Amino acid sequence: MKIKTILLGLTAVTALAAPALAEYPERAIELTIPACAGGGTDTSARKLAILLEEKLGTSIAILNVGGGGGSVGASQFMQAKPDGYALFATWNSPLTTVPQVQNVAYALDSFTPIASTSETAYTLCVKTDFPATTGAEFLAELAANPGKYTYGNDGIGGTMQLAAERIFQAKGIDAIAIPFGGAGETLQNFLGGHVDIYGGSISTVLPYVENGEAKCPLVTSAADVPALSGASGLAALGLGDKETLLWRAILGPKGLDQAIVDKLAEVIDAAVNDPSYVEFLATKGEVPNVVKGEDLGARLQTEYDALAEVSKNLGL
Amino acid sequence: MEFYTNAFVQVLSFGPLTAMIGATLLGVFIGALPGLNPVMAIALLLPLTYSMDPLVALAMVAGIYNGSMYGGAIPAILLRIPGTPASIATTFDGFPMADKGEAAKALKIACWSSAVGGIASAIALMTVGPLLARVTLFFGPAEYFWIAIFGMASVGVMVGSDPVKGIMAAVLGLLIGTMGIDNLSGQARFTFDQTWLLGGLDLIVVLVGLYALPPVLQLAEKADLKGLSAAQLRLNDVPFKPGERRALIPTWLRASGIGIGVGILPGAGGNIAAFLSYNAAKNASDDPASFGKGNPQGVAAAECGNNADNAASMIPALALGIPGNVVAALVLSALTIHGLQPGPQLFHQNPVLVGGFMMEMLLTSVLIFALGGAVATRVFAQFQRLPGVLLVPSILILMCVGVYVINGRPVDLWVMLAAGLAGYFLEKVNVPLAPVILGMILGPMAEQSVRRALLISRGDATELLTRPISAALAIATVLVIIWPIAKAMRRRRDAGKA
Amino acid sequence: MEKRQDIVLGLLFAGLGIAAAWMATEYTGASGNYPMVLGLILALLGGAVTVRAVRSGRSEARALIEAPAKMITTAVIATLYVGLVVPLGFYTASFLLMLALPMALGFRQAVYALVVALVFMVLIYLVFSVLLEKPLPREALLSFFASGA
Numbered sequence: 030m031k032i033k034t035i036l037l038g039l040t041a042v043t044a045l046a047a048p049a050l051a052e053y054p055e056r057a058i059e060l061t062i063p064a065c066a067g068g069g070t071d072t073s074a075r076k077l078a079i080l081l082e083e084k085l086g087t088s089i090a091i092l093n094v095g096g097g098g099g100s101v102g103a104s105q106f107m108q109a110k111p112d113g114y115a116l117f118a119t120w121n122s123p124l125t126t127v128p129q130v131q132n133v134a135y136a137l138d139s140f141t142p143i144a145s146t147s148e149t150a151y152t153l154c155v156k157t158d159f160p161a162t163t164g165a166e167f168l169a170e171l172a173a174n175p176g177k178y179t180y181g182n183d184g185i186g187g188t189m190q191l192a193a194e195r196i197f198q199a200k201g202i203d204a205i206a207i208p209f210g211g212a213g214e215t216l217q218n219f220l221g222g223h224v225d226i227y228g229g230s231i232s233t234v235l236p237y238v239e240n241g242e243a244k245c246p247l248v249t250s251a252a253d254v255p256a257l258s259g260a261s262g263l264a265a266l267g268l269g270d271k272e273t274l275l276w277r278a279i280l281g282p283k284g285l286d287q288a289i290v291d292k293l294a295e296v297i298d299a300a301v302n303d304p305s306y307v308e309f310l311a312t313k314g315e316v317p318n319v320v321k322g323e324d325l326g327a328r329l330q331t332e333y334d335a336l337a338e339v340s341k342n343l344g345l
Numbered sequence: 346m347e348f349y350t351n352a353f354v355q356v357l358s359f360g361p362l363t364a365m366i367g368a369t370l371l372g373v374f375i376g377a378l379p380g381l382n383p384v385m386a387i388a389l390l391l392p393l394t395y396s397m398d399p400l401v402a403l404a405m406v407a408g409i410y411n412g413s414m415y416g417g418a419i420p421a422i423l424l425r426i427p428g429t430p431a432s433i434a435t436t437f438d439g440f441p442m443a444d445k446g447e448a449a450k451a452l453k454i455a456c457w458s459s460a461v462g463g464i465a466s467a468i469a470l471m472t473v474g475p476l477l478a479r480v481t482l483f484f485g486p487a488e489y490f491w492i493a494i495f496g497m498a499s500v501g502v503m504v505g506s507d508p509v510k511g512i513m514a515a516v517l518g519l520l521i522g523t524m525g526i527d528n529l530s531g532q533a534r535f536t537f538d539q540t541w542l543l544g545g546l547d548l549i550v551v552l553v554g555l556y557a558l559p560p561v562l563q564l565a566e567k568a569d570l571k572g573l574s575a576a577q578l579r580l581n582d583v584p585f586k587p588g589e590r591r592a593l594i595p596t597w598l599r600a601s602g603i604g605i606g607v608g609i610l611p612g613a614g615g616n617i618a619a620f621l622s623y624n625a626a627k628n629a630s631d632d633p634a635s636f637g638k639g640n641p642q643g644v645a646a647a648e649c650g651n652n653a654d655n656a657a658s659m660i661p662a663l664a665l666g667i668p669g670n671v672v673a674a675l676v677l678s679a680l681t682i683h684g685l686q687p688g689p690q691l692f693h694q695n696p697v698l699v700g701g702f703m704m705e706m707l708l709t710s711v712l713i714f715a716l717g718g719a720v721a722t723r724v725f726a727q728f729q730r731l732p733g734v735l736l737v738p739s740i741l742i743l744m745c746v747g748v749y750v751i752n753g754r755p756v757d758l759w760v761m762l763a764a765g766l767a768g769y770f771l772e773k774v775n776v777p778l779a780p781v782i783l784g785m786i787l788g789p790m791a792e793q794s795v796r797r798a799l800l801i802s803r804g805d806a807t808e809l810l811t812r813p814i815s816a817a818l819a820i821a822t823v824l825v826i827i828w829p830i831a832k833a834m835r836r837r838r839d840a841g842k843a
Numbered sequence: 844m845e846k847r848q849d850i851v852l853g854l855l856f857a858g859l860g861i862a863a864a865w866m867a868t869e870y871t872g873a874s875g876n877y878p879m880v881l882g883l884i885l886a887l888l889g890g891a892v893t894v895r896a897v898r899s900g901r902s903e904a905r906a907l908i909e910a911p912a913k914m915i916t917t918a919v920i921a922t923l924y925v926g927l928v929v930p931l932g933f934y935t936a937s938f939l940l941m942l943a944l945p946m947a948l949g950f951r952q953a954v955y956a957l958v959v960a961l962v963f964m965v966l967i968y969l970v971f972s973v974l975l976e977k978p979l980p981r982e983a984l985l986s987f988f989a990s991g992a
Contacts, residue, residue, distance in 0.1 A: 096544015
């Protein structure tokens with residue numbers, strides 16, 4: 030028994046003592062990601078974790094809990110102890126979109142917002158031979174042909190679908206949503222001609238825009254996106270208030286000590302703006318975006334309310 | 346050609362070479378330990394490689410992936426516990442062979458077949474891969490539906506002596522597969538208000554319980570206190586008899602073709618490649634009744650099929666940027682972290698890296714020849730020298746740790762235990778377990794594809810049959826069902842004449 | 844085949860199928876049809892197994908468990924182990940299992956069991972906690988010592 034105890038002592042964990050800030054972090058942090066390994070959120074979080082490990086001087090263990098559009102991971106994380114050693118790296122959908130369509134056990138106040146990290150827009154793309162090229166033409170073509178076009182998205186009630194439907198509702202467009210398991214699957218069906226319109230993240234479709242196979246008339250951000258020069262931002266189409274973004278953030282469990290939140294937010298800010306991370310984000314069509322603490326909470330609430338309205342109109 | 350000679354030189358430098366050897370060995374271990382699987386291992390190890398040379402990182406992926414597909418055969422043969430989902434079909438004939446005292450031969454066949462399948466697949470990746478990748482785009486939801494149904498038709502070979510119970514097991518698997526949030530409507534099904542069930546039951550959790558616990562309990566019932574002596578193990582190298590290897594060649598060719606074909610389709614998944622290859626081998630055999638009773642062809646088909654899936658599953662990922670399974674997604678994720686952009690330009694963007702990775706998939710398959718047999722007989726089979734009563738808790742602990750680290754939640758341990766106890770009794774009353782797993786794998790694919798296809802066709806079901814590829818697949822499915830019946834009838838008629 | 848076993852098996856599956864089909868009636872539209880059909884098929888197959896068993900004349904004995912005492916002991920200890928992994932911590936519970944289960948199955952070489960247990964636990968520790976850094980259920984003993992010290 031003794032040998033084993035000594036062995037375990039090597040991990041140097043002291044469990045019950047509340048962590049004083051001066052020492053935080055003094056052991057490994059467990060980072061829960063509510064998505065499977067290998068996806069966009071996972072890759073971004075893992076890359077960030079490497080930088081955070083350096084800056085915090087501790088190791089970060091990553092736990093992927095996929096399923097339910099992120100709600101399984103969020104529900105599981107909600108029960109973690111708010112001691113600063115359990116963190117949650119998520120994209121916005123599990124917090125602001127999924128609760129609109131699923132009965133989830135958590136609410137926005139089940140978490141302590143720490144800092145957002147990066148953001149990007151979704152895009153709608155078509156094959157090069159599609160009879161519309163600019164954003165305005167694209168929406169006009171869809172409006173003129175109700176029920177004719179199908180668009181692939183990341184799953185029913187997902188942020189991508191709501192982002193598109195916000196625009197479609199404003200313009201009175203009727204297009205048929207075909208839910209797929211993720212952007213990769215949507216791309217496969219779009220390239221094969223099984224759906225007319227690709228709806229999803231920019232980075233996935235970008236290579237096909239560059240080789241001339243696809244063109245993207247629209248992005249779901251208010252501003253234009255530099256990587257997709259042909260795409261209109263929503264502001265240019267007079268739909269600036271219908272912006273829906275994909276963004277990522279790190280949160281803690283409810284009741285996390287303010288001093289720890291501040292320390293983590295500061296470290297995350299530095300890590301996100303590290304040139305290597307900015308460069309990494311650029312290859313994925315994302316830009317750094319750090320909103321800390323209470324401001325992040327307010328951002329979540331605003332988005333939650335706006336999407337609640339869309340999903341009510343959709344009857345989801 | 347210059348492309349590959351360049352890549353070859355790169356790969357043979359010190360870093361990638363040691364990484365390949367180490368990772369292949371590690372992969373065999375991971376595959377062989379029930380509870381550990383390649384997806385988990387690659388997900389866990391890949392972050393460690395972010396700061397390394399990408400060729401070294403990819404060498405590790407290739408080694409673990411190929412090594413573990415073979416490693417899964419070792420406990421499947423020795424203990425009837427499949428190390429990975431893809432090695433279920435290996436238990437059908439592998440364990441009966443071991444039971445007859447032919448464990449060493451079964452391991453040798455598994456090793457050769459894995460290596461052959463892996464090599465064939467890597468060659469496909471290096472030659473026709475980019476061309477074939479474009480073909481996969483013709484497969485839409487309607488075609489995927491038929492692939493799932495085609496896979497389900499192979500359930501015929503595993504229903505055992507009692508077809509009604511076999512089909513019952515498959516339907517149970519299909520029902521389990523519907524658990525969780527329905528991706529097409531957002532409806533939660535059979536979740537009993539438990540949030541952890543929203544994602545459905547994890548295949549690995551159920552597999553580990555269902556397949557590993559019954560043999561463990563039987564081991565406990567035997568309560569062997571001594572363990573086998575070295576002489577009893579009978580693991581001396583058995584050379585192939587003349588003609589024996591040649592007899593396996595048709596099976597290898599067929600299984601490689603099937604594995605590559607299934608692997609290249611994103612999302613179709615390698616777990617069914619072994620089932621389909623096994624089914625094909627049985628259908629082609631002159632003596633289908635000997636399958637399931639220790640026919641070496643069965644082991645060869647299953648192991649060759651599951652390894653042939655590996656490199657092929659990288660084809661859509663590398664050529665199109667579409668990851669077909671989690672391992673491919675992890676590889677793309679690693680490439681992104683190293684600053685590369687997956688997509689059709691990847692080959693031109695960094696030919697050395699892409700070519701190098703293909704070469705590594707090839708070389709790690711060759712390494713299975715060199716390392717696989719020795720690891721199986723020198724290391725794993727030796728565990729049987731431990732008294733059975735000590736093996737029981739060891740395997741239990743491995744199962745638990747493997748299941749726990751998947752999602753980090755204790756409730757999965759209870760799911761595993763419940764699945765295991767259910768599996769123990771189901772087997773005793775002649776309900777086969779393989780159809781349950783097959784149903785869990787193919788059910789969601791069949792349901793989601795058919796509903797997507799109907800959404801796209803605006804509810805017109807004839808589109809499932811009128812598209813050329815889906816029509817061909819539908820006909821193939823019917824043939825696969827009819828073929829063994831027709832063959833059996835013809836044999837009976839011939840027997841009647843004689 | 845053993846008649847009673849098949850009757851019970853068939854009834855169990857039929858019940859499961861009916862329950863599933865009944866639950867599926869509450870699901871919206873297309874998401875309910877598929878599990879409902881599956882549930883009904885399962886119920887039919889279960890019914891078929893039961894009817895076949897009732898009608899079949901012969902009943903051969905088939906032991907459900909070969910060595911009931913050992914099987915039940917193992918199942919109970921495995922259940923206790925799963926229950927104790929979280930409260931005691933992974934390594935403590937596993938170590939106890941490595942010693943308790945062989946003893947319960949009649950193994951009397953305590954030193955042998957202890958050595959195997961130690962070697963095995965060290966291997967698991969090196970792989971999962973050192974190499975892979977996977978968080979496993981925390982050791983209650985450590986907290987106890989930490990708070991006592």
